[in-house]
Amino acid sequence: MRDFTELGFSVTWGSAPEKARNALIWFAEGPFLEFFEFPTALRPLRWPVAARxxxxxxxxxxxxxxxxxxxxxxxxxxxxxxxTATRDRLAATGLPMSRIFRNTRTRPDGERVRYQMSAPRPAALPFVVSSYDPPQRPRRTEHPNGATGISAVHYGIRPQHRAHYDRLIGPDPWLRPRASPVTGVLTVELDGLAGPLDPELTNGVALVPTRPTIEEPQP
Structure with missing residues (x-):
């Protein structure tokens, strides 16, 4: 959180700071960024979680x-x-979907937040999450570095994952899928960003200013 604050983002804790393992960067609309720490000691829980x-x-x-x-x-x-309806619709297409995982967290102000998740296989694909209940997007968010929103998420897809990806999500205003040796997020473009971010502080994530659109010449 300290690094991204230094980069000029307004970052909010997901829970009380003394015990939080996640933080969020919100924008006025569209996608948001979440940073989290998931202890490696929890990996053995993979099979009990899978069983349930x-x-x-x-x-x-x-x-x-x-x-x-x-x-x-x-x-x-x-x-x-x-x-429920989203998970059932995706499963009906033949996409292997987990059962719904229902969870809560407590915000720093004590408000209880509820949400649900369902995950497809393979795990390289995106997962599905419900809207937060109650809604969590702040009424007003400003970032000192000028960022106003996510304009594009460049997402790599291995050829063997493409069919499942297409079942999971159709055309999307933010996603830019393309063939890649690795399935996952490649780069995220941000509107309003005043300039390049210091890669020493981004912790391995590629966040770049929105690339200018090159207009095709008119005949």
């Missing part, structure tokens, strides 16, 4: 608890606070 919620959720826990930094995952947020 399905292999997709167990694999996801193991992925989050793996050592390292950088982009760890991509969450696809729905408009609903209940994932």
């Amino acid at each position: 919620f399905g292999l997709g959720m167990g694999d996801r826990l193991a992925k989050w608890a793996a050592p390292g930094s950088g982009w760890r995952d991509l969450a696809l947020e729905t408009d609903d606070t209940d994932l």
Whole structure:
């Protein structure tokens, strides 16, 4: 959190600072960024979690608890606070989906926040998350570095994952999928960013100013 504050972002804790393991960077609209620490000691819980919620959720826990930094995952947020219909619709396409994992966290001000998740296999794919209940986006957010929102998420997809990816999500205004040797987030572009960010402080995530659009010449 300290590094991203130094980079000029307004960062908010997900829970009370003395025990929080996640923090968020919000924008007025669209996607947001979440940073979290998932202890590697929790990796053995992969199989108990899989037994209760399905292999997709167990694999996801193991992925989050793996050592390292950088982009760890991509969450696809729905408009609903209940994932039942979304999860059932995706499973009906043949996509292996976990059962719904329901969880809560307590904000620094004591408000209880509820949310749900369902994870496909393989774990390299994005997972699905409900809207927060109650909504959490701040009424007003300003970042000293000028960032106003995410304009594009460049997402790599290995050829063997493309069919599952297409079942999971259709056209999206922010996602820019492309063939890649690795499935996962590659780069995120930010509108309004005053200049390049110091890579020594970004902890392995590629956050760059929005690239200018090159207009095709008119005939």
